[in-house]
Amino acid sequence: MDTFWDFVKSPFAWGLAIGLAIWFFTWKASIAAKRNLKKENKRLQAEMRDLEMHLNTQLKINASGNNSIQEKVDNLKEQNETLRVNLAALQNKPGRSELRALHTMETAVRLMREQAPGFASAWEVALRQAENEYDEAAGGLRKLVRKVIALPGPGESNEKDDKHSDD
Structure with missing residues (x-):
């Protein structure tokens, strides 16, 4: 037993x-740290699953929204094409060019009466001006304004004008 106590008192034993x-x-400490890291890893994996699920749901929502918008755009393109074809067909109907010429002549005659009655050159100027006016009115802002205000066309009269003519 003395050798045991001698060994315990030796510097080697103390160092050991x-x-x-x-x-x-x-x-x-490393075992405790390892246990904490495993817990943290499990927690982060659970958060990652939740985030993946949320992201998946968000992507599905965005995809369905994009699909519905794309369907609407395609539908509107088809409607636009149909309306363009219908407009072209209506403009090419028989009698359309005659109606245009009649409207142009009516406007030209009205302008000739106001500007210079009896002069052929003034008639030609008025005729060209009426054609330009009709072309502007056929497609553009004037057409919209005319529809909104609902002005009478050539050959028609306002109710106000009829009432004043009776007086």
């Missing part, structure tokens, strides 16, 4: 004991 104590506490 201190080294083993340091190793034990380091080992214990």
Whole structure:
């Protein structure tokens, strides 16, 4: 037993004991850190699953919204094409060119009466001006204004004009 106590009192034994104590506490700390890292890893994986599920749902919502918008755009393109074809067909109907010429002549005659009655050159100027006016009115802002205000066309009269002519 004396040899045991001699060994315990030796500097080697003290160094071995201190080294083993340091190793034990380091080992214990590493096990605790490893356990904490596993818990943190599980928590982060759960959060990642939740985020993936949320992202998946968000992508599905965006995809369905994009699909519905694309369907609406395609539908509107088809309607636009149909309306364009119908407009072209209506403008090419028989009698349309005659109606245009009649409207142009009516406007030209009205302008000739106002500007210079009896002069052929003034008639030609008025005729060209009436054609330009009709072309502007056939497609553009004037057409919209005419529809909104609902002005009478050539040959028609306002109710106000009829009432004043009776007086």
